[in-house]
Amino acid sequence: xxxxxxxxxxxxxxxLLTFVVVLPLVPLSVYFERRFSAVIxxxxxxxxxxxxxxxxxxxxxFHLFGLIQPVADGLKLFLKEDFTPDHVRKAFFWMAPALTxxxxxxxxxxxxxxSPLGIFGHTEKLVIADLDIGPLFIFSVASLSVYGITLAxxxxxxxxxxxxxxRSTAQMISYEIALGLSIIPVLMFYGDLNxxxxxxxxxxxxxxxxxxxxxxxxxxxxxxxxxxxxxxAIAFLIFTISIFAETNRMPFDLPECETELxxxxxxxxxxxKFAMFFMGEYAAMVIGSALIITLFLGGWxxxxxxxxxxxxxxxxxxxxxxxxxxxxxxxxxIAFILFFILVRWTVPRFRYDQLxxxxxxxxxxxxxxxxxxxxxxxxxxxxxxxxxxxxxxxLVIVTLAVIWxxxxxxxxxxxxxA
Amino acid sequence: xxVVKLQRPKLNFGEKIYFGALVKGFFLTMTHAVKxxxxxxxxxxxLASSGLGVTMQFPEQRWDxxxxxxxxxxxxxxxxxxxxxxxxxxxxxxxxxxxKAIKIKPSEIPSDDPWAKVEKRPLEFDIDMIRCIYCGMCxxxxxxxxxxxxxxxxxxxxxxxxxxxxxxxxxxxxxVRTGLVNKWNELK
Numbered sequence: 331x332x333x334x335x336x337x338x339x340x341x342x343x344x345x346l347l348t349f350v351v352v353l354p355l356v357p358l359s360v361y362f363e364r365r366f367s368a369v370i371x372x373x374x375x376x377x378x379x380x381x382x383x384x385x386x387x388x389x390x391x392f393h394l395f396g397l398i399q400p401v402a403d404g405l406k407l408f409l410k411e412d413f414t415p416d417h418v419r420k421a422f423f424w425m426a427p428a429l430t431x432x433x434x435x436x437x438x439x440x441x442x443x444x445s446p447l448g449i450f451g452h453t454e455k456l457v458i459a460d461l462d463i464g465p466l467f468i469f470s471v472a473s474l475s476v477y478g479i480t481l482a483x484x485x486x487x488x489x490x491x492x493x494x495x496x497r498s499t500a501q502m503i504s505y506e507i508a509l510g511l512s513i514i515p516v517l518m519f520y521g522d523l524n525x526x527x528x529x530x531x532x533x534x535x536x537x538x539x540x541x542x543x544x545x546x547x548x549x550x551x552x553x554x555x556x557x558x559x560x561x562x563a564i565a566f567l568i569f570t571i572s573i574f575a576e577t578n579r580m581p582f583d584l585p586e587c588e589t590e591l592x593x594x595x596x597x598x599x600x601x602x603k604f605a606m607f608f609m610g611e612y613a614a615m616v617i618g619s620a621l622i623i624t625l626f627l628g629g630w631x632x633x634x635x636x637x638x639x640x641x642x643x644x645x646x647x648x649x650x651x652x653x654x655x656x657x658x659x660x661x662x663x664i665a666f667i668l669f670f671i672l673v674r675w676t677v678p679r680f681r682y683d684q685l686x687x688x689x690x691x692x693x694x695x696x697x698x699x700x701x702x703x704x705x706x707x708x709x710x711x712x713x714x715x716x717x718x719x720x721x722x723x724x725l726v727i728v729t730l731a732v733i734w735x736x737x738x739x740x741x742x743x744x745x746x747x748a
Numbered sequence: 749x750x751v752v753k754l755q756r757p758k759l760n761f762g763e764k765i766y767f768g769a770l771v772k773g774f775f776l777t778m779t780h781a782v783k784x785x786x787x788x789x790x791x792x793x794x795l796a797s798s799g800l801g802v803t804m805q806f807p808e809q810r811w812d813x814x815x816x817x818x819x820x821x822x823x824x825x826x827x828x829x830x831x832x833x834x835x836x837x838x839x840x841x842x843x844x845x846x847x848k849a850i851k852i853k854p855s856e857i858p859s860d861d862p863w864a865k866v867e868k869r870p871l872e873f874d875i876d877m878i879r880c881i882y883c884g885m886c887x888x889x890x891x892x893x894x895x896x897x898x899x900x901x902x903x904x905x906x907x908x909x910x911x912x913x914x915x916x917x918x919x920x921x922x923x924v925r926t927g928l929v930n931k932w933n934e935l936k
Contacts, residue, residue, distance in 0.1 A: 369781045372789040372801035676773040 343458050344439075351660070352438050356612045357400030359667045364399070366671045404605065412601035415486075422485035427603045429478030430610030433471045434617055440464040441620045442526040444630045444656035445533075445641050448649030456630075456652050457526055464525035465517070468621055469510055472576070475610065476502045479578075479595050482607070486598040494594025497584050497682065504689040505575040511697035512568035515561045515704030516625055529629030533637040537628035538562045543635045554711060561704035566626045568693050568700070573618040575689065578611060580674030584682050619666035620659075627662060630655035691739075695732045699725070815899050820882045822900040823875055824922030825915065826893075832863050833919065834894030837870040841886035841895055849879035850886060873915040877903045896925060 361376070368375025379402045380394035414423065439458035446453045461467050476499060483495015516538060520528050536543050539562060541551040551559075575582040586594030596607045623629060631637050632655065641651040680688070706721045713721075762768050783789045787799040796814060798805040815821075827833050837854035855871035857864050886895045900921055905911040913921075 366781070369784045369801065370777045372780060372784050372792075372803075374798065374800045374803045374805065377800075672774065672777060676777045677770060 339454060340458070343454075343456075347443060347456070347458055348435060348438050351443065351656075352435070352613075352616060355616045355663070355667070356609050357404065358664075359612050359616060359671075360400045360403070360608075361397060362664075362668060363671050363674070365396070366668060367675045370672075370675045407601055407605040410601040412603060415598050417487050418598060419485040419487060422481045423598075424603075426478050426482035426485060427599065427606030427610070429481060430475045431478075431606050431613060433474040433478075434610055434613035436471050437468045437617050438620075440467050440525055441617070441624060442529050442629055443659055444652040444654075445530075445637070446649075447652035448644070448647075450647050453649075455526060456656060460524065460526055462524045464523055464528075465513055465621070465625070466523060468617070469506065472614070472617070473502070473506055475614065478607075478610065482599070483595040486595070488598060490591045490593070491595050491597045494586055494591045494597070498578065498586075498595060501578075501582065501584065501685060501689070502576055504686060505572045505693075508568055508689055508693035508697050509572040509576060511694070511701065512565045512572060513625060514697075514701045515558075515565050518701075518704055518708055519558060519562070525624050525629070529624055529631060532628045533631035533633075537631065537633060538626045539566060540628070540633065543633070548635055554707065557707045557710075558704065561700050561707060562626070564696065564700045565704075566622075568697050569625070570622055572689075572693060573622060574670075574673065575685070577614040577618050579615060579670060581677040581680055582685055583679065584685060587679065615670055616663070616667065619663055619670060623659070623662045623666055627666075630659040632658050691736050695736065699729050699732065702728070812899070819899050820884050820897040822877065822898055822903055822913070822921060823880065823882075823884075823886055823895055823918075824898045824900075824913075825873060825918040826896055826922040826925035827919060829924065829926045831924075832866070833869055834892045834925075835870050835873065836866055836892050836894070837868050837873075838891065840889045840891065844885045844889045846883060846885065847879040847881050849876045849881075850874070851876070870915060873918060875913045875918065877905075877911045877913055878908065893925070896922060898922060 365375040365377075375396070376399040377396040378391075378393055379396050379399040381392040381398070383389075384391050414420065440461050442455070442457045442460075444456040446455045448454075479498040479502075480495045483491045483493075483498065486492070486495075516528075517523060519538070520531055522528055522531075532538060534545060535541070536551065536555070539559070541555045541559065543549060544551065574580075578584075578586060584594075586596065591597070596604055599607060632640060637655070640654050641649070643649065643651045643654070702725055706718070706725060710718050780789070784801040787797065789797070789802050792799075792802050795802045795804065796809070796811070797803055798809055804811060825833065825835055837852050839852050839854065842850045842852050851872070851874040852870050853872040854868055857866055857869055863869075882897065884897050887897050898921055903911065
């Protein structure tokens with residue numbers, strides 16, 4: 331009986347959190363993308379599709395600000411001909427779209443959506459799987475989506491998708507390094523890889539980028555926390571930009587640039603298979619924002635020492651603070667998705683060599699040095715003054731050396747002539 | 749040809765670090781977004797926008813009153829002030845029409861008609877609006893000033909046959925046009 335109860339809870343969580351909370355965010359972000367880009371470009375955007383009441387004999391349609399537009403888009407894609415060209419490698423061609431969507435949706439399972447809910451003395455965490463290796467799990471599963479794009483490019487068996495696939499492989503693999511290295515300071519700071527614990531700690535002691543309270547009390551942070559803010563900010567910057575690259579979003583969307591590659595890896599796809607790539611991209615964006623929020627911006631926590639009171643809110647035996655926290659998380663998530671969209675319509679696309687240089691020369695080194703900087707700051711209270719001094723000097727020397735090497739390697743690049 | 753070697757501009761540190769430009773860009777896009785939402789985009793007033801950006805939202809708002817005088821809409825036939833059809837079916841428009849959209853079947857005016865001295869008028873006059881490119885050559889070539897491009901731009905139909913304007917339809921859109929050609933009048 332207990333086992334069935336447990337299973338029921340797990341299934342409910344999977345269904346609710348993945349298919350009711352996260353999946354609708356994908357069409358929602360498509361809608362936001364279109365409306366926000368329109369607003370940036372002095373246009374209106376899709377604002378018509380709603381509930382067609384005129385079909386039922388009413389006077390006026392209910393337009394809902396066009397929120398139904400993504401549904402209409404999806405329906406259109408669904409009704410289109412699903413064409414498989416003759417020259418493709420069929421098995422992989424069919425597998426590839428699924429391989430981009432599924433990993434993105436699997437990673438949902440370690441994201442904490444809110445503080446634990448309590449009913450009848452039974453508390454339940456708002457995480458599908460409370461793994462102790464949260465970020466590692468996300469990285470390992472999310473990097474599987476490289477296969478989807480690469481296989482799509484290769485199995486399409488034509489030039490443009492192939493180039494797109496190769497580009498995406500190189501790009502995603504190189505940015506995974508920066509992605510992994512950049513959050514090491516964060517993990518060192520918390521000493522934990524469990525995302526629920528990390529968020530709980532942030533709720534109590536201040537968000538990583540906003541440490542303005544301690545143990546639920548508002549107040550200025552101590553000197554050590556202030557110093558750690560700098561490596562945290564660098565980590566945030568590198569991590570965010572790497573997520574952009576990892577999700578193939580605009581400043582780095584070279585695998586699918588319409589202008590040179592006719593759509594890149596999904597050139598040969600149509601109908602629902604194309605929609606899967608589309609969904610995969612946006613799902614990856616949603617998960618990426620969720621991870622950034624969880625690690626750096628306090629996850630579900632409302633902040634400023636309010637979380638304790640919110641968690642204690644209850645009607646009788648039902649502790650519903652978790653739902654409020656979930657609302658907070660979703661607000662942050664949507665805000666961050668809007669930021670993603672703003673970046674897409676602001677920053678011009680990078681050239682491929684600039685992208686690679688940014689990944690390998692700038693971010694890789696910066697993330698590595700950042701690890702040592704964070705380590706020095708974290709260890710400082712236990713160390714003697716002289717050792718701290720030596721460490722700082724060594725760090726500065728290494729940093730300068732890295733910058734010098736990067737600069738020297740830049741000068742007088744050899745001109746290649748065919 | 750002299751070879752001009754262009755020197756790439758030397759970037760200073762701030763420009764190389766790129767973040768300043770990014771922030772500037774964010775401000776630019778966000779000002780556009782905010783202005784759009786407030787209905788204060790540049791040119792919103794002149795373009796009679798709907799209050800969101802510079803866009804006029806079509807079925808509710810029409811740009812009919814904003815059409816310039818030189819706007820070239822659907823070609824139509826006109827009658828003069830005395831209700832005579834001006835067209836004498838000389839077929840010049842049919843010959844000049846670049847996409848061959850015009851088909852005219854001329855006919856003679858019977859001798860008992862008050863306008864018998866005009867001698868000819870079209871029996872059928874079809875303009876295929878699927879072919880028409882709104883170039884206005886028919887208007888320019890017409891010696892009788894009988895064909896005019898009016899400001900109608902909503903030419904729609906559910907089948908191809910709907911898109912062919914026959915004589916009746918052309919006079920219906922065209923209406924009456926006074927002036928200039930009065931060689932058939934009693935006045936002369």
